[in-house]
Amino acid sequence: MQHKLYISILLITTALSCNSFGQELYKYKDKNGRWVFSDKRPEETQQAESLTHIKPKETQQRPKIYAQKCDNRHYLIADNPYHAPVEFRVVSSAFETGSKTYIVPSAKQEVLYENSAVMPPYRYAWQLGDPASMETNYLYSSPTPSKMLYEITQSFNGAFSHTDIQNNYAVDISMPVGTDISAARDGIVIWTKDDYHMSGRTEYFLNKANYVSILHEDGTYATYAHLLMGSIKVKPGDNVKVGDTLARSGSSGYSTGPHLHFVIRKNTGLKAVSIPFNFTDRNGIAFVPIEGMKIEGGISP
Helix, strand or coil: CCCEEEEEECCCCCCCCCCCCEEEEEEEECCCCCEEEECCCCCCCCCEEEEEEECCCCCCCCCEEEEEEECCEEEEEEEECCCCCEEEEEEECCCCCCEEEEEECCCEEEEEEEECCCCCCEEEEEEECCCCCCCCCCEEECCCCCCCEEEEEECCCCCCCCCCCCCCCCEEEECCCCCEEECCCCEEEEEEECCCCCEECCHHHCCCCCEEEEECCCCCEEEEECECCCCCCCCCCCEECCCCEEEEEECCEECCCCEEEEEEEEECCCCEEECCCEEECCCCCEECCCCCCEEECCCCC
């Protein structure tokens, strides 16, 4: 899942967008007899079942930059609703060098431009995290408190889906739907997504997974993905400790079956990259997660 957002914008007044809370999906078999779930209506020659999924109202905002006029002064404002710092880069002729980079603290708004003149056209990009932070060699607890053994079905540089810089060092752990997922490290909940219940292997599902992301004290952040819809027990801004229950496992989004996708990332300058890490077992012994390995749960809450 990608955490970088590009927006091109001209100087406009603030606009509000209304989202539809109902989404019509279609279930049908393709030419090869495989089941397909999609929001695109199938060809008329294909028999399809219409499924209506009522999405919960999304209340959380995303980081953004917007222009505003007040008392004949023009402002450019950066809004960071996340409980983590966000890096913004603004490109505009308003700046002598043509662009400027800002780090906006957690859950803050900052004025980037103030002038009697109208702000020239601009575009911007943002990335979660402060690139100046330095990660530590932390040993992560297993992300489930269960004492059962669970198989690592895909690890670092896995050929199926761990082939991009955001997921090169991710780990997939197979587990039954409904298994408790716990924090592998202390931190603050940055944001959650808990609004999708289906899975599939087409591009349509790439951004559909439910997840929890947690900021660590060294500036890295963990993402726990493919969670069961309706099971997330934390909210943005919550402080969590190792072993605290976050949610239950599922198979939401781009997934071939029930599992947990676990990854540690950091900002390297408007670019999120995954970083290698070690787990530690209940005896405190560190190990590198390897495909085919079976691991047991970590600290119980």
